[in-house]
Amino acid sequence: MAPTSRRDLGSLARAKPVAGGVLTVRGLVKDYGAVHAVRGIDLELTRGEILGFLGPNGAGKSTTIRCILDLLRPTSGRIEVFGMDPRHDGVAIRSRLSYVPGELRLPNRVTCGQVVSSISRLRGGFDSRRRDELAERLKLDLGRDTRQLSTGNRRKLALLLAFLWPVELLVLDEPTSGLDPLMQHEFVGLVREARAAGATVFLSSHVLSEVQRTADRVVVLRSGRVVAQGTVDELRRRARQRVEVWFEGPLPPRLGEVPGLVDLAVEDHRFTASLAGPIRPLLAFLAQQPVTGLLVEEPDLEEAFLDLYEEKP
Amino acid sequence: MSGLTAELVLGPARSIRRATIIWTVALAVLVAATVSVWPAFKSGSGVSRAIDQLPQGVVQAFGLEGFGTPAGFLRGNLYAFFVPLLLVGMAIYFAGSLTAGEEDAGRLELVLTQPVARRAVFAGRAAAALIGLVVVAVVTALVQYGSDAQVNLSIGTARLGATLALTGLLALFHGCLALAVAGLRSRPSLVLGSGFFVAIAGMVVALLFPLSAALKPLAGISPWNWAFGGGPLVNATAPWRYLALGAPAVAMALFGVWAFGRRDIRAA
Numbered sequence: 001m002a003p004t005s006r007r008d009l010g011s012l013a014r015a016k017p018v019a020g021g022v023l024t025v026r027g028l029v030k031d032y033g034a035v036h037a038v039r040g041i042d043l044e045l046t047r048g049e050i051l052g053f054l055g056p057n058g059a060g061k062s063t064t065i066r067c068i069l070d071l072l073r074p075t076s077g078r079i080e081v082f083g084m085d086p087r088h089d090g091v092a093i094r095s096r097l098s099y100v101p102g103e104l105r106l107p108n109r110v111t112c113g114q115v116v117s118s119i120s121r122l123r124g125g126f127d128s129r130r131r132d133e134l135a136e137r138l139k140l141d142l143g144r145d146t147r148q149l150s151t152g153n154r155r156k157l158a159l160l161l162a163f164l165w166p167v168e169l170l171v172l173d174e175p176t177s178g179l180d181p182l183m184q185h186e187f188v189g190l191v192r193e194a195r196a197a198g199a200t201v202f203l204s205s206h207v208l209s210e211v212q213r214t215a216d217r218v219v220v221l222r223s224g225r226v227v228a229q230g231t232v233d234e235l236r237r238r239a240r241q242r243v244e245v246w247f248e249g250p251l252p253p254r255l256g257e258v259p260g261l262v263d264l265a266v267e268d269h270r271f272t273a274s275l276a277g278p279i280r281p282l283l284a285f286l287a288q289q290p291v292t293g294l295l296v297e298e299p300d301l302e303e304a305f306l307d308l309y310e311e312k313p
Numbered sequence: 314m315s316g317l318t319a320e321l322v323l324g325p326a327r328s329i330r331r332a333t334i335i336w337t338v339a340l341a342v343l344v345a346a347t348v349s350v351w352p353a354f355k356s357g358s359g360v361s362r363a364i365d366q367l368p369q370g371v372v373q374a375f376g377l378e379g380f381g382t383p384a385g386f387l388r389g390n391l392y393a394f395f396v397p398l399l400l401v402g403m404a405i406y407f408a409g410s411l412t413a414g415e416e417d418a419g420r421l422e423l424v425l426t427q428p429v430a431r432r433a434v435f436a437g438r439a440a441a442a443l444i445g446l447v448v449v450a451v452v453t454a455l456v457q458y459g460s461d462a463q464v465n466l467s468i469g470t471a472r473l474g475a476t477l478a479l480t481g482l483l484a485l486f487h488g489c490l491a492l493a494v495a496g497l498r499s500r501p502s503l504v505l506g507s508g509f510f511v512a513i514a515g516m517v518v519a520l521l522f523p524l525s526a527a528l529k530p531l532a533g534i535s536p537w538n539w540a541f542g543g544g545p546l547v548n549a550t551a552p553w554r555y556l557a558l559g560a561p562a563v564a565m566a567l568f569g570v571w572a573f574g575r576r577d578i579r580a581a
Contacts, residue, residue: 066578069425069426070431071422071425071577071578073576090430090431091428094426094429095428101423101581105418105420105422105581106420106423107328108328115423118320119423119427121317121319122317122320122321122424122429123427
């Protein structure tokens with residue numbers, strides 16, 4: 001164990017368990033002059049949950065995270081982390097969370113190991129075996145000068161710093177950006193281990209497969225507003241399904257009137273379309289027709305989110 | 314000093330270590346080289362005679378009065394412009410680069426997302442800039458005293474001490490101005506620009522306004538006048554001169570710390 005200077009954050013975190021809500025955001029608005037970055041976000045994060053926070057560039061994800069961390073001051077709205085206000089109780093809140101920034105900027109002329117030591121003097125002691133284990137898993141050379149680090153290696157150092165201390169909440173902003181698939185896989189393992197140890201995870205990501213594999217629930221932002229939230233399956237079900245139907249003879253004349261069918265394409269005795277909404281009306285219609293084949297493809301998460309990202313306001 | 318406080322102060326101080334060494338060596342060389350000329354200058358009075366033939370306004374503007382005396386020699390060569398200007402520039406640079414510069418580069422974010430108070434981070438950086446300034450000022454003073462003794466340049470210890478202290482306070486004043494601006498805004502160009510503008514404007518006011526009867530009363534608005542208006546190498550320095558520089562400096566530094574706690578932190 002490295003020397004502990006003023007407090008053991010692990011014990012601090014364990015000393016103040018939060019029964020229910022870890023993070024509550026109500027009506028969060030953040031304006032930069034005439035630019036409305038966040039326009040009234042509500043979200044909740046309960047203990048032990050992994051929340052995927054998704055949205056296209058400029059949707060307001062990082063702004064929201066920076067408000068949670070008290071780097072930005074909201075224009076209006078309320079944020080509570082562990083039941084405390086980040087503005088007034090920032091130190092207590094940050095002692096119980098770790099953060100991976102979207103882009104980690106490091107001091108020059110120091111090694112990765114020196115960065116870890118420097119942060120440990122601000123956070124308290126750390127388990128040196130855990131540090132070495134993380135460095136090994138992330139394939140990070142702690143002796144390297146920060147000026148020589150690639151984007152991927154800077155990201156690895158950010159992850160090492162985030163997972164080194166046993167915290168209650170992990171706030172991760174695009175944590176795997178710049179990492180190769182092997183490291184992305186390692187990251188998923190680290191997140192799952194942290195959750196198994198009782199941590200709550202707030203995961204902002206562009207990598208949908210990563211969210212699909214890890215998140216219990218997803219919040220989707222677009223233009224500073226929450227446009228969808230629910231479980232991954234719920235959101236997938238909201239997306240358009242691809243439908244393909246074969247008929248014995250000519251296509252029935254009122255096929256185009258079935259609710260929810262869009263983008264119809266006809267070829268001989270077969271038609272393809274996208275189905276937005278419930279499938280029941282289509283099935284009811286087809287039950288009365290001479291159907292010889294039916295294929296309904298479940299949309300994948302990517303399609304579901306592309307729909308949400310591109311939806312017109 | 315706790316580990317946390319040490320990291321908040323000594324961490325930034327380490328990052329300006331190289332710059333501190335360079336400034337220290339530069340000023341030490343300037344002082345030592347200038348003073349080493351004194352014996353030759355004293356024995357040959359050609360320069361003094363040439364200065365005597367210059368218009369009185371020019372002599373006064375460039376701090377060349379009594380250039381043939383030890384006090385005049387030091388004032389004209391070092392303490393009218395060069396040493397104060399270099400120290401002021403260094404103080405503005407240290408204060409601005411450790412606060413607004415680091416914030417602009419996105420390097421403050423890693424520290425500010427740790428369990429430390431935002432104002433403590435800023436105050437630690439202000440303290441680190443002060444350490445850099447004190448190191449350079451103290452080494453300059455030691456080199457000045459040592460060089461003077463080597464060549465028998467006889468200036469009263471108290472007079473020289475007052476001049477050096479006022480020079481350090483003038484630099485502190487401008488460094489703290491940079492801190493105040495950095496507390497309000499994260500733009501390094503604004504922080505450095507405002508600091509250097511006030512420094513240059515103050516120097517111009519202090520040196521040139523006394524040459525005009527109409528502008529002379531306004532010379533007192535310049536911090537340079539507060540520092541050197543009483544001729545500290547020749548005359549005893551009134552205590553208010555230290556206070557006039559030190560009190561606003563402390564107030565501006567505290568304002569910077571306070572303001573930094575109230576605003577948004579700039580993203581990388």
